Amino acid sequence: MAGLRLGPLLRYTDGSSATVWVETSRPCTAEVRCPDGAGGSTRTFQVAGHHYALVPVTGLAPGTSTPYEVILDGTRVWPLPDSRFPASVIRVPAEDDGLRVTFGSCRWAAPPADGQDPVGPDALDSLAARVAAGGERPDVLLLLGDQVYADETSTATHHWLAARRDLSEPPGAEVADYEEYTRLYYESWLDPEVRWLLSTVPSCMIFDDHDVIDDWNTSAAWLADVRATPWWQERLLSGLMSYWVHQHLGNLSPAELAADPLYTAVRESPDGTDELRAFAAKADTDPASVRWSYRRDFGRVRLLMVDTRAARVLDEHDRAMLDPGEAEWLREQALADRESYDHLLVGTSLPWLLPHLIHDLETWDAALCRGERGARWAGFGERLRRAADLEHWAAFPASFAELAGLIARTGSGPGAPASICVLSGDVHHAYVAEPAWPAGTGPASRVLQLTCSPVHNSVPPTIRVGFRFGWSALARFLGRRFTRHGRSAQPPVTWRKRGGPWFGNQLMTLTLHGRSARLRLERARRNGTLETVEESTLTTP
Numbered sequence: 001m002a003g004l005r006l007g008p009l010l011r012y013t014d015g016s017s018a019t020v021w022v023e024t025s026r027p028c029t030a031e032v033r034c035p036d037g038a039g040g041s042t043r044t045f046q047v048a049g050h051h052y053a054l055v056p057v058t059g060l061a062p063g064t065s066t067p068y069e070v071i072l073d074g075t076r077v078w079p080l081p082d083s084r085f086p087a088s089v090i091r092v093p094a095e096d097d098g099l100r101v102t103f104g105s106c107r108w109a110a111p112p113a114d115g116q117d118p119v120g121p122d123a124l125d126s127l128a129a130r131v132a133a134g135g136e137r138p139d140v141l142l143l144l145g146d147q148v149y150a151d152e153t154s155t156a157t158h159h160w161l162a163a164r165r166d167l168s169e170p171p172g173a174e175v176a177d178y179e180e181y182t183r184l185y186y187e188s189w190l191d192p193e194v195r196w197l198l199s200t201v202p203s204c205m206i207f208d209d210h211d212v213i214d215d216w217n218t219s220a221a222w223l224a225d226v227r228a229t230p231w232w233q234e235r236l237l238s239g240l241m242s243y244w245v246h247q248h249l250g251n252l253s254p255a256e257l258a259a260d261p262l263y264t265a266v267r268e269s270p271d272g273t274d275e276l277r278a279f280a281a282k283a284d285t286d287p288a289s290v291r292w293s294y295r296r297d298f299g300r301v302r303l304l305m306v307d308t309r310a311a312r313v314l315d316e317h318d319r320a321m322l323d324p325g326e327a328e329w330l331r332e333q334a335l336a337d338r339e340s341y342d343h344l345l346v347g348t349s350l351p352w353l354l355p356h357l358i359h360d361l362e363t364w365d366a367a368l369c370r371g372e373r374g375a376r377w378a379g380f381g382e383r384l385r386r387a388a389d390l391e392h393w394a395a396f397p398a399s400f401a402e403l404a405g406l407i408a409r410t411g412s413g414p415g416a417p418a419s420i421c422v423l424s425g426d427v428h429h430a431y432v433a434e435p436a437w438p439a440g441t442g443p444a445s446r447v448l449q450l451t452c453s454p455v456h457n458s459v460p461p462t463i464r465v466g467f468r469f470g471w472s473a474l475a476r477f478l479g480r481r482f483t484r485h486g487r488s489a490q491p492p493v494t495w496r497k498r499g500g501p502w503f504g505n506q507l508m509t510l511t512l513h514g515r516s517a518r519l520r521l522e523r524a525r526r527n528g529t530l531e532t533v534e535e536s537t538l539t540t541p
Contacts, residue, residue, distance in 0.1 A: 002028035002072040006189055010090060011054070011250030012296075013140075013202045018057040018090050019257075021250050023050060024072055031071040032057050034090070038066055045267045047245055047276055048178045056254050063094035078199070085132050085192075088199040093139055095299045098513030102127070103142035104506065105208065105349060105425025106454035109188035110154030121524040122456040123505045128193035129528050131201065138509065140298065141201050142305075144425040144453075145208025145349030147247065148184035150175045150239060152210065157183055171231045174213075181242035204296060205247040206305045208349035208426055212239040218391045219369065220314040221382050233284075240280040240310075251294050251305070287311055288325050295333045297341070301512050304333050305347040312396075316370040321350075321399035331406055339415035342515045344445075350392045351424040352403055353433040353449035353495045355470025360479025362394035367486030392426075397488065404435070404492045411443025418515035418539045419446045423508075425453035429467055430508065430521055431500030432534075435493040446539050449495070450519065452508035464503055471497045499534055506533070516541045 006023035020032045024044055030053035031041035038059035044051040060066065067087035070078035079087060093099065108119060131137045151174045153161065158173045160183060167173050175181055189195055209216040213235070217223060226232045249263065257263050262279050266272030283290040292307035306322070313320040322330065334344060346352075354362070367373070368381030385391060393400045411420050420443070433449040436442060459467075469475055483490075504523040507530070511518045517538040522530035 001075060002026045002077075004070065004072065004077040005050075006186060007195075007199070008032075008070050008078055008088065009189070009198045009250060010088070010200060010202050012253055013060075013090065013092060014253070015062045015092060015095075016058065016060050017254055018060060018092075018202070019250060019254065020055045020057060020068070020070070021052070021246075022055065022070060023052050025051070027051055028073045030055050032068050033071055034059075034066045034068045036064075036066055038090075039068070043267075045269075046271045046273075047241065047266065048273050050182060050245075052245055054249050054257070056257075057090060060090060060092045062092050063097070065089045065091040083196075085196040088196065091137070091139070091200075093299075098511065099298050099301050100136070100139045100509060100511050101142060101301070101345065102138035102140075102507050102509045103144055103347075103423050103425075104452045104455040104508065105144035106146040106210075106428060107143070107188065107456045108146075108149055108152065108454075109184075109191065109456070111156060111187070111191075119454075119456060119458040120505050121526050121528065122191070122194070123507045123522070123524040123530070124197060124455055125191070125193040126524040126528055126530045127507060128197035130530060131197060132193075138201055141197075141203045142303070142347055142423065143203060143205045143455075144347055144423060145206055146210040146425070147205060147207070148181070148188055149210045150181065150184065150235070151213050153184075154187065157187060170229060171235065175235070175238070176231060177234055178238040178241055181238050185242070185246050204251055204303065204305060204347070206251075206292070206307065206347060206349060207243055207247065207309060209309060211243060212236060212309075215386060215389055215391060216309050217312045217314065218386060219382060220316065222386060223314060236284055237277055237280040240283055241276050244276060244280070248292060251296075256294075283310065288323050291326065291329065293326060293329060300340070300342040300514075301345065302333075302341040302343070303345045303347060304330060306330060308348050308350050308393075319366065319370070319396050319398070321393055321396040327399075327402065334406055334410045338410065338417065342418050343512050343517060344410060344417050344420045345510075346420070346422045348393075348422060348424055350426050351449060351451045352393045352400065352422045353435060354392055354394055354427075355431075355467060355475070355497075355501075357470040357475035357479045358392075359394040359491070360482050361388070362390045362392055363397055363488045363491075364482035364486035365390045366395045366397055367483075367488045372487050373485070397491075401492050404437075407435075407447055408437055408441060408443045411445030411447060413444075416444050419448070419517045421447075421510065421517075421538075422449045424449065424451045427451060427467070428454050428457060428459040428503075429464070429500065430502040430506055432498040432519070433495045434498050435495040437493055446517075448498070448538060450508055450510070451500075452506060452521065454505060455507065456505050459503060464501075467501050471501070499536070502533055510538075514541050515539060
């Protein structure tokens with residue numbers, strides 16, 4: 001009899017359809033069944049000995065909240081027997097209901113040892129407890145990177161790895177292949193509270209570096225060094241393959257899935273491992289051959305989730321956060337039918353606007369690495385870049401400026417949205433920053449950088465001090481000295497911190513209704529609740 005190994009995860013939803021992702025113990029027919037007649041079924045597909053299904057659900061109606069069951073070969077496997085949680089539901093908001101978007105990043109999923117969690121309470125656990133108790137529920141959950149940590153495994157996973165291979169051989173206690181990646185997803189998504197939450201709140205995901213390796217694609221020199229190791233190729237291919245299966249498929253609509261030749265090939269093959277591995281290998285050698293970025297429209301809210309890892313151009317004299325095709329896609333999606341949306345959300349795992357000193361350091365370092373101060377400084381710049389993680393948008397100055405220009409264009413003229421929000425994580429703290437353009441060149445839309453992380457991780461006290469200092473007037477003065485030394489151009493925008501920095505395990509929520517937008521930041525408390533740290537109005541009707 002087929003069993004449910006992982007999931008269900010409620011992924012894509014729109015006004016009439018949804019997708020539900022599951023992993024099963026054997027090949028079977030997976031079915032989602034709702035009491036009102038909505039539902040769907042599909043056969044599982046196989047990758048590396050694992051069996052998965054992305055079940056399309058049809059027959060849903062706007063303004064409804066419908067409980068569902070998961071059935072494998074005629075046997076109900078979800079809800080779990082004696083579950084302490086309410087029924088999982090597929091909720092389809094009416095268009096005039098507005099939208100509640102909760103987001104964050106960086107969830108290290110190691111289970112607590114002896115009841116003590118070394119990095120504090122998990123914000124997703126706390127959110128699940130509130131939703132299960134009948135409290136406020138997001139309409140969609142955006143997970144902005146580092147859903148799993150391939151290079152920072154838990155003690156339990158360390159022991160599991162040691163039982164299958166010699167950890168004295170590289171890559172040691174980091175994951176090495178597809179099977180080991182599946183262990184990370186089990187550890188993360190079988191947490192009871194998180195498992196139930198992801199079964200009942202739709203989710204959108206994008207990778208960041210730790211989903212593959214810390215500082216993934218920092219520079220051409222970094223990439224050459226890591227490609228010279230004997231373990232990297234298998235690690236990267238496994239990372240991309242497991243991301244495609246566990247995260248990427250659920251980001252796509254049923255129509256996009258039907259038009260995807262790889263999805264068709266994997267489903268039609270008795271074992272899709274070879275097809276998926278070939279796809280991952282091509283994505284490695286030719287990043288422009290795949291687009292991990294995607295667009296979602298939620299009524300009058302548009303989300304553009306942008307890949308800022310695999311789409312990079314690493315030539316020091318032509319560095320870009322996005323390759324030309326990816327950059328053109330972003331422009332087209334932002335500018336198309338602007339009158340059809342009131343709010344634009346740009347999801348990018350890495351913040352566009354950073355504390356001023358950090359921004360200036362990254363811009364200076366990029367100038368050194370491209371040789372502005374000679375070969376010796378270039379070598380120093382590369383070492384500093386890797387040691388200090390200087391690889392955000394500021395480390396790609398042309399891309400930083402291009403995004404500023406695109407935001408200004410999108411937010412100007414007839415049909416401009418009420419707000420344009422850049423949603424990010426990565427930096428293990430939260431803050432709100434607002435850019436300003438030179439007089440007469442800025443957008444009419446309210447533009448904000450909203451950064452929120454971690455969901456479940458930590459930041460050392462010394463780094464906290466650095467982030468606070470990075471916003472200070474003295475830090476700005478020091479930053480200007482660095483950029484002058486690097487002969488760097490001034491950025492096309494200035495910006496101010498409007499809130500933060502805030503530390504702890506936390507989530508941000510945007511409530512969007514018509515042309516109004518409100519923001520709330522909540523921090524997880526050790527008693528299992530979420531406390532409001534900040535609440536503010538961003539735009540009014």
